[in-house]
Amino acid sequence: MVVVMAPDATDEDIARVVERVESVGGEAFVSKGLTRTIIGLVGDIDSFHHLNLRTLAGVADVHRISDPYKLVSRQHHHERSTVWVRGVPIGPDTFTFMAGPCAVESPEQTLEAAQMAKAAGATILRGGAFKPRTSPYAFPGLGVRGLEILADVRAATGLPIVTEVVDARDVAVVAEHADMLQIGTRNAQNFGLLQAVGNAGKPVLLKRGFSSTIEEWLMAAEYVAQRGNLDIVLCERGIRTFEPSTRNTLDISAVPVVQATSHLPIIVDPSHAAGRKELVVPLSRASIGVGADGIIVDVHPHPEDALCDGPQALLGSELRELAGAVRTMPGLLGRVDASERARILA
Amino acid sequence: MVVVMAPDATDEDIARVVERVESVGGEAFVSKGLTRTIIGLVGDIDSFHHLNLRTLAGVADVHRISDPYKLVSRQHHHERSTVWVRGVPIGPDTFTFMAGPCAVESPEQTLEAAQMAKAAGATILRGGAFKPRTSPYAFPGLGVRGLEILADVRAATGLPIVTEVVDARDVAVVAEHADMLQIGTRNAQNFGLLQAVGNAGKPVLLKRGFSSTIEEWLMAAEYVAQRGNLDIVLCERGIRTFEPSTRNTLDISAVPVVQATSHLPIIVDPSHAAGRKELVVPLSRASIGVGADGIIVDVHPHPEDALCDGPQALLGSELRELAGAVRTMPGLLGRVDASERARILA
Amino acid sequence: MVVVMAPDATDEDIARVVERVESVGGEAFVSKGLTRTIIGLVGDIDSFHHLNLRTLAGVADVHRISDPYKLVSRQHHHERSTVWVRGVPIGPDTFTFMAGPCAVESPEQTLEAAQMAKAAGATILRGGAFKPRTSPYAFPGLGVRGLEILADVRAATGLPIVTEVVDARDVAVVAEHADMLQIGTRNAQNFGLLQAVGNAGKPVLLKRGFSSTIEEWLMAAEYVAQRGNLDIVLCERGIRTFEPSTRNTLDISAVPVVQATSHLPIIVDPSHAAGRKELVVPLSRASIGVGADGIIVDVHPHPEDALCDGPQALLGSELRELAGAVRTMPGLLGRVDASERARILA
Amino acid sequence: MVVVMAPDATDEDIARVVERVESVGGEAFVSKGLTRTIIGLVGDIDSFHHLNLRTLAGVADVHRISDPYKLVSRQHHHERSTVWVRGVPIGPDTFTFMAGPCAVESPEQTLEAAQMAKAAGATILRGGAFKPRTSPYAFPGLGVRGLEILADVRAATGLPIVTEVVDARDVAVVAEHADMLQIGTRNAQNFGLLQAVGNAGKPVLLKRGFSSTIEEWLMAAEYVAQRGNLDIVLCERGIRTFEPSTRNTLDISAVPVVQATSHLPIIVDPSHAAGRKELVVPLSRASIGVGADGIIVDVHPHPEDALCDGPQALLGSELRELAGAVRTMPGLLGRVDASERARILA
Incomplete structure (x- = not known):
């Protein structure tokens, strides 16, 4: 100091x-x-x-001159880490494509979305059972019933599941069903929840708070790590700025900044950053270009019936375009597809 | 729409x-x-x-054209509300001065701070037993022991107590000891916690999220109100902007904007907004001038030994200056001191 | 360093x-x-x-550890300065009320607005002849004709004039007519213009850039000062943030921060910060409370016909309320009205 | 409406x-x-x-419901435009790489930087003769002497020149020497300057104001276009946010948003957005990935002696890495290198 x-x-x-x-x-x-x-x-x-x-x-x-985080810092852990989610790697050698519906609404919708995701090359399924909503009058998710649907869809498709947990009291039940626990942007400083997932023994997907600095975000990761869980994947998903044309401003620079500072993997969520589906493909290509370790994208078989965030869900031609980018671009930048790496190692 | x-x-x-x-x-x-x-x-x-x-x-x-909140809106509840905290009013006719230490550290420090606060004219004591901290290595508060200290100090001074609750699992024990439950800025969108305090049967002090729009803040209040609890006091405490010279930027305009939109009382926390004690007196006077229903201020008998936010705690001459402003200014703007009103009504 | x-x-x-x-x-x-x-x-x-x-x-x-500005710093010029505009002081001992129409539209409208302003206690007349507009299709002001109208209205009312200059090529003609040259928020880093007004030999009203930090704002003042002109009054007018309910977020804390750092006087423009006339009175009272050296407010005899910023112009009962606050509050905080001080000194 | x-x-x-x-x-x-x-x-x-x-x-x-700009809107001009700078295209079919020193310091430094840029594949040379500086004590550029150096270096290397103009009074002399006139981020709402370059008969590189919304930026372009000059290239260079780890936050989403809204080409300046040279290569790859029409990058033969922005200038291995990305990636996304296209058309 x-x-x-x-x-x-x-x-x-x-x-x-x-x-x-x-x-x-x-x-x-x-x-x-x-x-x-x-x-x-x-x-x-x-x-x-x-x-x-x-x-x-x-x-x-x-x-203050030195970084306030220790366990997640790259300073004493120079090698960048790989986190494994039920056999699927997320780390510096691979590019991991996660996709699925914003919210689990029914068995049929979830299965259909999972099949779309898998066909497009996704190797991890996302889907929300507990949804944090700005309005108490909005759809809050199916809760435990949603978790069961996700588990069934995993059995049917073989895709590991990442799903959000919004309350420390729900961590046990979510950890029982899911392969990876997501902390959403609104809980980026819910320290009790961070500690609870740190104790749960499952990999964590830690979204950046939409108003967290990178340092605060890494401190949130430190809360998880301090409980003995270093299987943390960071996810940049846009920050709040004055620009109204996108829901949030994707801070693409956060990817190389984090990679220089922390050993944890980092992926990008272009869907929630933009809030508009026509931006998802270009932002996904930008994420591959910048060197992200993966992306997580909303897909929905019928966006016009979605109970949550329909306007940002991909389908049809856009999803095919994204699949093409995910298949071809990472290789040029020295990465293999996550499913490929899992296969090689198997 | x-x-x-x-x-x-x-x-x-x-x-x-x-x-x-x-x-x-x-x-x-x-x-x-x-x-x-x-x-x-x-x-x-x-x-x-x-x-x-x-x-x-x-x-x-x-x-969207109409407001998304209903219960806290002024549209169908034209009269501005008064919230009573163990006999002390917060509302449009009074100016309520709350003060106390950022964190409860010991019985002596808390009592001394409470006596300072009371001598300066404060009618409600603030003090943190559970502290949300950006770093897992910082002082987390004394927990239940801190609540007991607060209760003892209330017995000694007669001041009602407002204290923060940071986890839904702690709501019951905090409600048992405190007269008013505070939701802090980092939990502004912790919806499970908002619902839990909505069920607790105690008045709520709802701080604005440092990145919440006024509309999102009122939606958070709606979460509390929806559980049947309309005894909510809003607290403006600064928002995150690009300006580095203050910890946050006090959004003083939020006071009249909220008063025009919602029937709930609104107070200002100049200490946490500024993060620098020399700004607390001018910002308190600005709060009185703008028409706030009260202020909440950090005081500490020995700021250099404070375990939390020492640099913003008032003492000595600054506190006397603040006491003077609180005593004289609100009357000019048509308000009586909260203790005065409590006395009149008693 | x-x-x-x-x-x-x-x-x-x-x-x-x-x-x-x-x-x-x-x-x-x-x-x-x-x-x-x-x-x-x-x-x-x-x-x-x-x-x-x-x-x-x-x-x-x-x-960097020391401040980058020198001439405007309070470090080597401990006493706070007073700037005189054709006999009207702006500084630490007084509270100066400036008012007038956003844009000069006609001799009648300008005279009527000036009489309203004077009746409400204003001692300096504001009015725009050259208007910077975001759209090339919006009313750009009357130019030199507007300056002539302002000069006529000064002759009729005795009020000194402050008006904006937006182009270095116009500085000479504006300085010929006006008593104080205003630099608007969009020109806060138009360094050629800052130097030109620094050479013009007239007091300068330097609005904060809506995205300038306080340090950058003081550096802009340093550009003026470096040309030998220290008759600079700073004007806080709101900064750009994520909050949409006001046009900008008035950074009321900037007043005491600047007063601690710089010897220059600082006033507040609540009209442009809020963009809504119902906020002007509370924000003016907040400005008095926080210790500003004055305010500058939009008034218009017929806001519904205004060619610029009609929604924020005061008239009738609101202006009377403001006049009352300006007459009574500053005295309580140890200031005399600017016209009073000018009288005493005359 | x-x-x-x-x-x-x-x-x-x-x-x-x-x-x-x-x-x-x-x-x-x-x-x-x-x-x-x-x-x-x-x-x-x-x-x-x-x-x-x-x-x-x-x-x-x-x-307001419709866009406030007309001439630069894509609504009535569906085809995306290509702007030609002395035979080099910038538009939807190509990827144009511009590079050079932030400031022209001497004939030797400028020539050396230009040769580095050319060797790395750049087809347009950037270099500042008039520099807008936050501090009046910083290096302001060589002025007209700098323009002459640039013209000499153009003669030696064949690279067209883009250089900034900061004052309407300098437009004529800059237009005499340069092939493209740059409007910098601080002049994004200097409307007199925008109109002056609109009259100058040269292509314009219009940087986004670091606090301009995309709509305000396009309105600035409309000011240029209204003078009859539609040869405008937009340049995203980062916006001001709360995140301190980069100088500004590169708003990569602005590229597809602008391309959907306006027919004008848009490039990215990763050097000024990041302010740190180690981020320039990843952000350049992100820019190619997102579909930008080009990039503009700082290079300097001896960054440690640079008079301006040394920390962000590339050299050596990083520049070679960038050259590789520029050579290989755009082709995958259906674009040809700008020099290639110029050759084909010649």
């Missing part, structure tokens, strides 16, 4: 900072400038946080 | 929209313009949502 | 930074931590900028 | 809106709902703007 003193800080003010730092075993290096003094702190950062240096007289600012 | 057709929409496209609207008992008024057709929908809006009109061929856009 | 080295930086990397800093006469203080080394730089900051330290091997980050 | 009446609007209020619309030759279609009435307007939209309907009693809101 670096403490920046105010221009009018006195020698006593500086001495008090040094003394406080040394009181917890740290070292303080004082650099006196013409108008300001800065003090570099060396030692255990966590102990410095409790010093409340910012409240001391003469202190203008305190800059 | 208004459906805007694309310039190249056909007569069949228009007919399909009309048909779908009529199929659920609605009426569709078609206005053909030179380049576009718009269709005004009249009837039960909730039924229209399930029509997925946006997915139909030829539809360019769908505009 | 502080240079933060990457965890894997070598001793050679560190030596290279030190050497480069010393090559321009600076001193480098090295603090070696467990995982990172930080280097504090002491000396002439401007010379450090040209070193491109961020491009050197092993450098992770470079933090 | 659609006028939404307030719930308590009277029949007289509705009649007044209808009357006003009809007074300018429009038609008003009234749809009375249970709680609200909406009125669809048909006719000349520009005439409606002057009606100030939002100021009328009983009017709650007015929604």
Whole structure:
């Protein structure tokens, strides 16, 4: 950490900072400038946080310099990780295509969507049984019944399942049915839920909060990791900005930024970022180009009857176009398809 | 709702929209313009949502026109509401001053802070026992022990208590000790928690999500109200913007916007918005000026030893300055002090 | 400045930074931590900028610590300044009320608006002759004819005039007619225009760019100041955020932040921030409460016929309410009305 | 346009809106709902703007429905356009790679950078002679001397030149030397400058304002187009958001959104969006993937000596990697290299 003193800080003010730092075993290096003094702190950062240096007289600012996350950082875990979901890898060597309906509505709709997804090359099925909705009057999902439908569809298609959990009290039942637990964007700072999925013994798909900085997002991952679960896949899904033409602004740069900072895999959700199906194919190609480890896309056999997010669901020609991109582009960038890799390893 | 057709929409496209609207008992008024057709929908809006009109061929856009919240809307409840917290009113006729430490750290610190708050004119004590923290390595609060301390301090000072609840599983124990349950900014869309506090039978202090629009915030209130609890006080506490000089940007305009739209009382938290104690007094005066129904402010007897948010806690001369503003300004704007009103009514 | 080295930086990397800093006469203080080394730089900051330290091997980050502005900073000019506009003061001891129509449309409309403004207590008349408009199809203002109308209305009412200049080529003619030159929000980084008004010898009203940080805004003021003109009044007018219920989000905290950082006066424009006339009175009272040095408000005798921003113009009862607040509130906060102060000094 | 009446609007209020619309030759279609009435307007939209309907009693809101731009809209110009810069095409069939130094510093540095750019496959040279700088103390560019250097380097390398113009008074001299005039992000709403380049008879590279919505950006293009110049290339370069890890957030979705809305070509500037050179290659690949019509990238022979934006300039291995992506990826997506197309047509 670096403490920046105010221009009018006195020698006593500086001495008090040094003394406080040394009181917890740290070292303080004082650099006196013409108008300001800065003090570099060396030692255990966590102990410095409790010093409340910012409240001391003469202190203008305190800059943190090292990353606040540890377990998910790439600093001490240089190799990028691969997370396996019931035999399907997500990581630096592969490109994993996940698809499915936003919400599980019925056995028929879910099976049909899963078959569409599989035919297009998807190797993991997404589908929501518990839906967080901005309005208490909107469709909240089928709950446990939805989980059972997903399990049946997995049996029929062989596709592993990722589904969202929205309440710590539901983690056990969701973990019983699903292969991967999704934390949605609205729960990015629901720390009790993060800890509960960290304890559940299943891989986690951690969506970025639509207003989380990348650092806050990695801190959320740290909450999961701290419970002993490092099988975390991050998912960029757009952030809130002033631009109204898309539902959120896909922060495509987050992919290489995260890959440089954390060893965790990162995929992209172009459907929820854009909220408009005609943007899903170009944004998926952008995601492949930027080097994402996969994508997760909404498909629905009958978008006009969808109970949730119909306008962003792909079908027909667009899905075929996406399938083509997923089949051809990742190879050019040195990746194999996730199903291919699973086959090789089997 | 208004459906805007694309310039190249056909007569069949228009007919399909009309048909779908009529199929659920609605009426569709078609206005053909030179380049576009718009269709005004009249009837039960909730039924229209399930029509997925946006997915139909030829539809360019769908505009919602009426507010999506009902119970918290001022439309059918013109009079602005007053919420009572153990005998202390929060509403349009009064100005309620709440203060206390960000976190409960010990009986001594909490009592001392409560006495400071009371001496400055506060009529409700704030204090956190369960703290949501961005880092899993930060102080998480004392939990149930903290609630007990708060209850003891209430007994000693007579001040009613507002404290945060961060997990639906904790609602019962918090409701047992506290007089008002606070939902924090990070849980603004934790719908399970909102429903749980809606069931708890205690007044609720609902902070705005730092990235919630006012409409989303009122929808969160609707979740609480839908469970039969209309004793909700809204709290503006700053939103996330690009400006780095304050922790968040206090959206002072939210106060009159909410007052025009909802019957619920609204207060301001200048401490968490600014994150810097030297801004708390001017922002409190701005809150009184704009017509807020109260403020909630961090005070701490020894900010340099605070385990949470020390840099924004008031003490000494600043607190005296704030006390003066709270004593004199609201009266000029036609409000009485909350303790005064409680006295009159007693 | 502080240079933060990457965890894997070598001793050679560190030596290279030190050497480069010393090559321009600076001193480098090295603090070696467990995982990172930080280097504090002491000396002439401007010379450090040209070193491109961020491009050197092993450098992770470079933090600037001191403010980049000088002439407008309060650091070396502790006393807050007062700017005089044809005998009317704007500064820390007074509260200055400016009002007038958004656009000058005709002699009659301008005179009528000026009389309304004066009757409500305004001491400076605002009115736009050159209007920056997002659409090339919108009313661009009357240009030089508008300036002449403003000059006539000044003669009739005695009110000094502030009007916007949007093009460096117009500065001379505007300066010939107006008493104060306004730089609008869209020209906050039009550096040629800033320099031109800096040369014009008239006080400047510098609106904040709707996406400028406070630091960038003060840098814009520095551009004016560098030309020898320190008669600058800053005007907070709202920033762009995700909240749609107001045209912009008034950053009320900017007032005390600027007052702590810069010696320049700062006023608030609630009309353009909100874009809705029913918010103008509460936001004006908030501005008085927060300690602003004045406000600037749109008034129009017939808003329904206004060629620009009719929905935010005050008239009738709202203007009377505002007049009351401006007459009574500033005195409570230790300020005199600007016209009063001008009278005392005369 | 659609006028939404307030719930308590009277029949007289509705009649007044209808009357006003009809007074300018429009038609008003009234749809009375249970709680609200909406009125669809048909006719000349520009005439409606002057009606100030939002100021009328009983009017709650007015929604614009059609796009406010005309000349740059794809609605009446379905085919996407190609802009030619001294024989080099930018448009839907090609992928155009522009590169060069951020600032022209000397003949040697500019020539060396141009040769690097050309060797990597660039077909247009970028380089700044007039630099808009946030600080008045930063390097402002070489001005006319810089333009002469660029012209010399064009003679030596054959690369057409794009360079920024920051002041309407400089347009003539820049147009004399350059092949394409760039409007930078800070001048996105400098309407006088936009009109001046619209008159200059040279292609224009119009960067998005870092806080402009896509609609505002297209309105800026409309200002240029209205002067008779439709040779406009749009350039997405990142927008201002809350995320601090990149200088701006590249809005990659803007590419397909613009391509659906406007016939103008659109390219991406990954260097200025990211501000960090290690992100330039992945973001360039994302830009190719999303379907951009080209990219513009900073290169510098000696970034550590750069007078402007050194940290984002590519060289060596990264530039070779970029060259590889530009050579191979666009072909897969059905585009030819711009130089190839120029050759074919020659």
